[in-house]
Amino acid sequence: MNSVGEGCTDLKREYDQCFNRWFAEKFLKGDRSGDPCTETFRKYQHCVQKAIKEKDIPIDGVEFMGPNKDKPES
Amino acid sequence: MVKYFSNSTDIRSTWDHVVSAFWQRYPNPFSTHVLTEDVVYREVTADHRLLSRRLLTKTNRLPRWAERFFPSGMSRSVYIIEDSIVDPVTRSLTTYTWNLNHTTLMSVEERCVFQESGEQPASTQLKREAWISSSVYGFSRPIQEFGLARFKSNQVKAMKGLEYALSNLHGMYTAAAVKGEKCKGKVEKGLLGPRPTS
Numbered sequence: 001m002n003s004v005g006e007g008c009t010d011l012k013r014e015y016d017q018c019f020n021r022w023f024a025e026k027f028l029k030g031d032r033s034g035d036p037c038t039e040t041f042r043k044y045q046h047c048v049q050k051a052i053k054e055k056d057i058p059i060d061g062v063e064f065m066g067p068n069k070d071k072p073e074s
Numbered sequence: 075m076v077k078y079f080s081n082s083t084d085i086r087s088t089w090d091h092v093v094s095a096f097w098q099r100y101p102n103p104f105s106t107h108v109l110t111e112d113v114v115y116r117e118v119t120a121d122h123r124l125l126s127r128r129l130l131t132k133t134n135r136l137p138r139w140a141e142r143f144f145p146s147g148m149s150r151s152v153y154i155i156e157d158s159i160v161d162p163v164t165r166s167l168t169t170y171t172w173n174l175n176h177t178t179l180m181s182v183e184e185r186c187v188f189q190e191s192g193e194q195p196a197s198t199q200l201k202r203e204a205w206i207s208s209s210v211y212g213f214s215r216p217i218q219e220f221g222l223a224r225f226k227s228n229q230v231k232a233m234k235g236l237e238y239a240l241s242n243l244h245g246m247y248t249a250a251a252v253k254g255e256k257c258k259g260k261v262e263k264g265l266l267g268p269r270p271t272s
Binding site: 001002003004005008012015016019020023024027028030032035041044045048049052057058059062064065067068071 | 090093094097098100101108109110111112113114115116118122124125127129131153155157159160162170172174175183185203205
């Protein structure tokens with residue numbers, strides 16, 4: 001799958017591979033030892049956040065799960 | 075005026091598999107309308123929940139009659155945010171998805187809760203809800219109807235996409251299990267060399 005930043009796709013794939021492995025083998029099993037993906041995530045984010053700004057994608061300041069606040073409980 | 079939609083379904087996979095597949099469902103044969111996917115925020119909270127935000131861009135396929143509401147200068151892509159919380163203690167994944175742009179034309183918000191099934195083993199319950207609204211003067215009702223119809227059709231694709239990712243994962247796990255069995259047999263027969271003593 002491509003990144004919104006054309007030059008970020010390789011970094012994205014590297015991060016995704018690291019995350020998927022950590023998620024299944026550590027996170028879901030309750031293993032709270034360190035996250036091995038912080039470095040790849042940092043590189044990927046540096047690239048993608050730049051692309052988001054360049055494309056004027058209005059993601060800044062959008063509250064986490066914002067619209068969920070005014071909805072009744074599931 | 076807002077159109078509300080909800081349904082529930084059972085997915086015949088364990089919650090662990092469903093949640094892992096959730097991250098890996100793009101691309102899939104049913105998601106040609108999804109152009110890009112990016113994780114833009116991620117955090118493990120002190121109580122061990124995983125918060126994530128994904129940014130997706132999708133094509134915005136409209137019927138001809140609706141295209142007139144689209145000034146030619148406007149971007150054709152739709153930007154979508156998907157926020158999610160994975161809670162491995164309560165065995166639930168909650169997602170909230172909504173579009174950032176083209177909101178006057180149509181706003182679609184969707185909430186999904188994937189919950190490990192207490193009743194059926196190796197099964198996950200999915201409850202899906204959506205809120206669809208349009209603010210286009212004089213046309214909000216047909217646009218909302220169109221929006222709801224497209225949403226339902228997209229949910230069928232989304233489920234097929236998730237099932238596709240799940241079957242890929244199962245394939246990987248099965249292959250690994252088979253390989254493990256083969257290696258075990260070889261070790262017992264001494265075919266993989268002497269066992270290290272340290």
